[in-house]
Amino acid sequence: MVWSQWVLDRVIILMVGVAYLFIWVQVTLSHYRQNFHNKFMWGPVILALVISFVSIMSTLLNSKGWYTITHICFWLGVIQGLIGFLFHIKGVRKRVGGLALRNFLTGPPVMMPLLFSIISIFGLTAIYGG
Template sequence: MAWSHWSLDRVVILFVGLAYLFIWIQVTMSHYRQNFHNKAMWAPVILAPLICIIAVLSTLLNSNGWFTAALLCFWLGAAAGLIGFYFHFRGVGLRVGGYALRNFLMGPPIIMPLLFSAISVLGLIAVYGG
């Protein structure tokens, strides 16, 4: 397997897949710490390794079927991150004191779900741009 023959979009999709491995570790630890009190917390925990596996397979196998599956996963990841942002932002407001700065610092991280979406959008850019 010669890396010099890989297109940029293929390398970016591989990077996105591997990035979801690390995101999965973080989101699993964070949601486990909160005892998965909302069923929606399972979405990124299940979706992140799925995106990881499919994105890595799509780059290694280099077939249209796998790239189509990766495309679908990237759209799901982008949507899941936006939904997570809603829950995290709402979670900050439900804390004592509402949307005070200290609640943004100590409450659910509102940027993490946006990162989940942003990495998927990077994958979408690679798929559509390639």
């Protein structure tokens, strides 16, 4: 493997895969802490691991088929993040006082699902820009 021959989009997709591995750890710990009380909490846990694996494999194998799967997974990541954002806003709103600042500080992290989407958008930028 000669790194100097890698194009920028391939390196970005690899880094997105590594980022999703870290996101997987955080999402798993956060949702485990809440005892996965909603079945939809499993979505980002499973998808983050899948996106990480597929992204890393597509860069290491440099295959058109893997890039196609990666492309699909990144779009699923965008959708998953937006759905998670809605669930987190709903979780904040359920707390006593509704959408008060203190509930944003102590409730579900509203920005985390958006980060999930943004990382996928970063990967899609590499795919479409490359």
